[in-house]
Amino acid sequence: MRTRVAIIGAGPAGLLLSQLLHNRGIDSVLLEARGREYCEQRQRAGMLEQATVDVLREAGAADRLEREGLVHHGIHLRFAGENRHIDFPSRTGGRSVTVYGQTEIVKDLIAKRLDEGARLYFDAPVTAIEGIDGDAPRVRFVRDGVEETLDCDFVAGCDGFHGVSRPAIPADVLRTYERTYPFAWLGVLADVAPSTDDLIYAYSERGFALHSMRSARVSRLYLQVDPDADLADWPDERIWAELRERLALPGWTLDEGPISDRGITPMRSFVAEPMSFGRLFLAGDAAHIVPPTGAKGLNLAMADVRVLADAFGRWFESGAREGLDAYSETCLRRVWRAEHFSYWMTTLLHHDSGASAFDRRAQVAHLRYVADSAAAMDSLAENYVGYTWAQ
Ligand code: FAD
Numbered sequence: 001m002r003t004r005v006a007i008i009g010a011g012p013a014g015l016l017l018s019q020l021l022h023n024r025g026i027d028s029v030l031l032e033a034r035g036r037e038y039c040e041q042r043q044r045a046g047m048l049e050q051a052t053v054d055v056l057r058e059a060g061a062a063d064r065l066e067r068e069g070l071v072h073h074g075i076h077l078r079f080a081g082e083n084r085h086i087d088f089p090s091r092t093g094g095r096s097v098t099v100y101g102q103t104e105i106v107k108d109l110i111a112k113r114l115d116e117g118a119r120l121y122f123d124a125p126v127t128a129i130e131g132i133d134g135d136a137p138r139v140r141f142v143r144d145g146v147e148e149t150l151d152c153d154f155v156a157g158c159d160g161f162h163g164v165s166r167p168a169i170p171a172d173v174l175r176t177y178e179r180t181y182p183f184a185w186l187g188v189l190a191d192v193a194p195s196t197d198d199l200i201y202a203y204s205e206r207g208f209a210l211h212s213m214r215s216a217r218v219s220r221l222y223l224q225v226d227p228d229a230d231l232a233d234w235p236d237e238r239i240w241a242e243l244r245e246r247l248a249l250p251g252w253t254l255d256e257g258p259i260s261d262r263g264i265t266p267m268r269s270f271v272a273e274p275m276s277f278g279r280l281f282l283a284g285d286a287a288h289i290v291p292p293t294g295a296k297g298l299n300l301a302m303a304d305v306r307v308l309a310d311a312f313g314r315w316f317e318s319g320a321r322e323g324l325d326a327y328s329e330t331c332l333r334r335v336w337r338a339e340h341f342s343y344w345m346t347t348l349l350h351h352d353s354g355a356s357a358f359d360r361r362a363q364v365a366h367l368r369y370v371a372d373s374a375a376a377m378d379s380l381a382e383n384y385v386g387y388t389w390a391q
């Protein structure tokens with residue numbers, strides 16, 4: 001088999017890249033280790049920056065997003081029995097964010113790609129990537145129990161944190177930067193109308209809680225839990241009781257409903273540099289991970305892919321390699337801004353039982369400052385909607 005760009009991984013990054021390349025007339029083959037159903041059911045992120053909505057629209061994959069996405073103009077910060085709303089449009093030159101589940105983006109992109117006759121193969125794990133330091137890379141994968149090869153001009157590693165692409169970069173070239181946290185998130189999807197207009201980020205001494213949503217009838221809620229927490233220890237009643245306590249505000253009640261999905265996500269910050277080597281380009285979680293507070297993971301993946309599709313476009317149109325050469329540096333600037341913001345939001349809002357009494361008091365002082373100061377709210381808002389550089 002042969003193609004221009006071999007894309008590994010049908011998460012949001014790989015699917016969007018395949019679509020953007022197709023729209024530019026560039027052929028690709030997309031190889032995904034898991035089945036279609038698994039990819040379409042996996043519950044993950046849901047908060048989209050304006051730039052993410054824009055690139056999906058530009059890709060022609062935003063019809064349902066435009067109908068069903070929920071536009072939000074701010075967030076609530078809740079702590080010590082108080083609630084502060086941070087308005088985004090007035091602080092960011094009119095920008096806002098949209099709630100639309102990552103699973104819905106994945107479903108929309110898979111349907112569109114298959115409709116257009118894409119070579120998108122599920123249950124086709126890549127086992128090896130060869131020749132990325134030359135000009136004829138080759139990807140080995142397994143389909144129906146048979147090993148096959150895919151020859152290509154470039155490989156796009158969109159295979160997430162545990163994929164095979166990042167390890168294909170020689171160890172003496174790759175630098176990695178990592179931070180772990182003494183927390184994880186327990187996330188649930190519940191069949192109940194959200195009890196809030198905008199998302200609520202709540203700090204309490206019992207730990208962090210987040211009230212998000214997926215539609216007018218479905219709520220998405222998260223609880224900070226220990227990194228070794230076990231779902232078996234979290235029956236529905238305990239989840240709701242903990243959410244009620246952590247989100248409590250005088251005069252406000254949390255509506256409850258049947259939980260349809262639950263999962264525990266570990267938290268880490270991670271960056272791999274450079275994001276490219278020879279003819280291999282990493283995008284999304286394959287290159288970087290953020291803790292979910294601040295909702296940057298999915299947005300970073302989409303931003304990488306937009307830069308990469310432009311760079312491939314210029315290469316295949318005119319042989320210009322400047323875009324490809326600049327890819328890693330261009331992306332890493334955005335990545336590190338989001339890494340810092342996500343780390344900052346995480347340490348601001350989570351309760352670290354190992355922290356000193358001084359650190360805890362300083363944390364509450366910091367929270368009060370963020371909720372009081374116009375300058376601090378401006379800073380949170382401009383990062384949350386997606387920081388853009390002046391030039
Ligand atoms: P992924 O979505 O991970 O896609 C990678 C794909 O590559 C997968 O489908 C995988 O099966 C495939 N693959 C792996 N290895 C191979 C191989 N060898 N061959 C072929 N295919 C392969 N972000 C937030 O902002 N908020 C959240 O609440 C949030 N929750 C999350 C919960 C979980 C459990 C996880 C894992 C992530 C969460 N994230 C969240 C992060 C966000 O979902 C990711 O940043 C986003 O999925 C990145 O997209 P991606 O396409 O780069 O990678």
Ligand code: DHB
Pocket residue numbers: 044045046047099199212213220292293294295296
């Ligand atoms: C969602 C996830 C996040 O990590 C976040 O900060 C906001 C919203 C969500 O899944 O809706």
